[in-house]
Amino acid sequence: MVEIMIDVVLPCLNEAAALSGVLSGLPRGYRAIVADNGSTDGSAQVALEHGALVVTVPQRGFGAAAHAGLLAATSDVVCFADADGSFALAQLPRVAGPVLSGDADLMLGRRRPGTRDAWPAHARLANAVLAWRMRSSLRVPIHDLGPMRAARRERLLALDLRDRRFGYPLEMIVAAARAGWRIAEVDVDYAPRAEGTRSKVTGTVLGTARAVRDMSKVLAR
Template identity: 40%
Template sequence: MSPIGWEFRSGALDLQVDADPQLSFVIPCLNEAPTLAATIRDCHRGGEATGLNFEIVVADNGSSDGSVQIAQQEGARVVPVPIRGYGAALSAGIKAARGCFVLMGDADSTYRFDQAPLFLAPLQAGADLVMGNRFSGTISPGAMPFLHRYLGNPVLSLLGRMLFGIDVGDFHCGLRAFRRSSILALSLCNTGMEYASEMVIKASLRDLHLVEIPTDLRPNPPGRRPHLRTWRDGWRHLKFMLSFSPRYAFLGFGSVCLVASLLLYSSYATQLSIFTGTTSLLVAGFLFYSACALISDYVVTRFFFAQRYGNHIGRGGRLIDRLLHGRSGIDRLMKSSVAMLALGTALMMILLHAYQNASLSEHAISQLAFLTSVSLSVALFSYLTGAKISTLVAFQDCEF
């Protein structure tokens, strides 16, 4: 079967229009003249092997080395993409694709597009996203730099599994196939390399059916300079992953601060070892306030994620679920703020009275001062959380 849009006849390419391709190969491209022809021919072999009508879409990011002409000569449809970036090119290519299935991969001939049937089979069986796993396939000698193979990819993939519970061994494999409608529904927006992480994370948050299969990786041709920048792009992937994991980015760190604060206070209260000075209480108070601020951000972020991706996001227990239940949740937070403010004020008055009349020891007064700061911190936490959620609800014009 010939690729959609082109038919091979006596070594030449004649235009053949077919408005109903089932499979689209999408290839981002920026000055890939040395390898683009081989990559497109690989797509032809893979498309023919699937038995489906197919097209090849090259999303060109402003090539100046003749890549556009090569793509057209090899039977691909070129989509110009003025916004620079790996994610921008892929996003434009996927939107321009006409097939219900899309197989994406790089133009450097390292990925095996001729393995298309292996990726299409799970999609035809009901999967939404099929990821390649280079570590369970074959990585040819020199195909992956040492740092990428033994540090970058394994660590980021491990973090992906920890943060999102995604059972994927190769989080950043660029060869993947998916249902076009499912991925478009995710509203992916990153223009850089982290687009690949965004796709997997949002697919997981939307409960799409993910499947992973082994795939092979070939080495870059001699002299080709990869577009990937190890440390810069690694940091961008990590930053994006943490941004989409409020449970770890906010709740985890906030919980550490909270536990440290309570331990310091307990040590001071029991006059344990070196933690008997008032400095311990100052640090404990700061940690408690920091914990309140971080947990407040977690609750608000969880609310936003629940509105966008579903209530299962960032589980915080029944208490948080009740707090975030529409208007009644905001009202509970505001009532809690007033109650804790009243308690903090009362404790402050008791503290001032005890200090003026010397009715309590210095140790007891310091503890009372700490408890006062705790009450006021919780009051501020409740108010800020309720106010931020209320603002989000109003901004999104949600019913509450």
């Protein structure tokens, strides 16, 4: 039996088409926690069939799902990643390693798209602007808000994150920076979403605009 070292929170809304491939790529010693946010396509069943812990999250919102997954985690270090097939979970040790070794408090995976269509231009621009604001206002040395990330569970809970929409990932970085955490990033591969799935954030200009709106509210607090 492989000892479970790290829980991986995967917020999920209708990702059945991607989950099989995503969960099959999980490294040894990592456990998937699929935080199901009201899927109607059988995502929860697919996750269970691949050995994931499934957490049902009635409250809609990316932040609600991510935080419910964090609460369900039991490992000291917790990772987060998207469940849409855009990340190779085999690269999670790159992100978790510096946290495990004590070299970083919050580690982000800086997305390196392998193809032009992996990351739509409107989403990449919005991300770049927000990352620039992090560097200029909080002196956080990052270039990507990095959905694949890792930190210690108890310290994350102590940040008392409140956003339950798309502002949650940014709130985590802002709160960590204000708490004096060491924040860093490492390159990870970024691929197009799995066929048959659609992004709730970057798939459309409207989705990106909603995410930027939520994140801007976080920065304005």
